[in-house]
Amino acid sequence: MEIILENISKKYGSQWIFRNIDFHFEAKTKYALIGHNGAGKSTLLDIIMGKIPYTKGKISYQVNGNIVGIDSIYKHLSVATTSMSLIEEFTLEEILQFHFRFRNIVKGLNQEDVLDLMELGKEKKKFISNFSSGMKQRLKIGLALFTDSSLLIFDEPGANLDLKSKQWFQTLLAKYLNDRTLLIASNDAEDYQICDHIMDIEDFKLVG
Numbered sequence: 566m567e568i569i570l571e572n573i574s575k576k577y578g579s580q581w582i583f584r585n586i587d588f589h590f591e592a593k594t595k596y597a598l599i600g601h602n603g604a605g606k607s608t609l610l611d612i613i614m615g616k617i618p619y620t621k622g623k624i625s626y627q628v629n630g631n632i633v634g635i636d637s638i639y640k641h642l643s644v645a646t647t648s649m650s651l652i653e654e655f656t657l658e659e660i661l662q663f664h665f666r667f668r669n670i671v672k673g674l675n676q677e678d679v680l681d682l683m684e685l686g687k688e689k690k691k692f693i694s695n696f697s698s699g700m701k702q703r704l705k706i707g708l709a710l711f712t713d714s715s716l717l718i719f720d721e722p723g724a725n726l727d728l729k730s731k732q733w734f735q736t737l738l739a740k741y742l743n744d745r746t747l748l749i750a751s752n753d754a755e756d757y758q759i760c761d762h763i764m765d766i767e768d769f770k771l772v773g
């Protein structure tokens with residue numbers, strides 16, 4: 566997916582988070598968004614995914630040269646953020662069944678494969694409410710990564726992951742990203758080592 570930001574500005578109350586931003590996220594390219602706490606990384610991702618409105622400007626999206634409207638962008642993206650919640654009353658098995666009733670699994674995999682790849686197969690009867698924070702993060706990452714989409718968004722994917730899980734994330738990302746566009750907000754270089762470009766949200770310039 567290609568994402569074109571034209572003159573984008575965002576204000577909360579009287580506070581401008583960013584103003585007059587022009588940027589072109591190219592298709593099939595991997596971007597890291599970095600910047601100090603409160604710089605606006607999550608705000609930008611939330612705008613791109615259509616979760617919150619922007620104040621001024623225009624965003625357009627294209628998949629394989631076709632324009633996608635903001636009202637149907639959700640069909641093309643998959644997301645894992647620390648702020649999103651999981652349905653705690655479901656077991657792991659139920660949440661996968663529920664999620665993949667609405668979204669397709671990436672080609673070549675089935676739900677059992679997804680359980681195995683998340684390394685949570687033994688927990689399939691466990692309620693999400695009884696998952697540890699790291700297990701929940703693995704699940705969020707798995708649901709996003711194994712959903713067939715053309716834009717993958719991760720906001721602080723390394724949150725709550727131990728060293729082994731961070732390695733697990735990197736390995737799976739390298740194997741299953743395919744030619745999707747990737748946006749990762751993080752200040753931990755380990756999380757975004759796979760990225761082609763690093764963008765500093767403070768001035769919207771590529772720094773790597």
Ligand SMILES: Nc1ncnc2c1ncn2[C@@H]1O[C@H](COP(=O)(O)OP(=O)(O)OP(=O)(O)O)[C@@H](O)[C@H]1O
Pocket residue numbers: 577578582600601602603604605606607608609
């Ligand atoms: N709903 C909101 N209402 C008012 N201000 C908000 C709201 N959400 C975010 N902000 C403000 O917008 C600014 C950017 O926040 P944002 O969460 O996008 O930063 P961030 O770069 O993701 O930070 P972090 O690295 O701490 O996650 C902050 O000043 C924050 O307080």
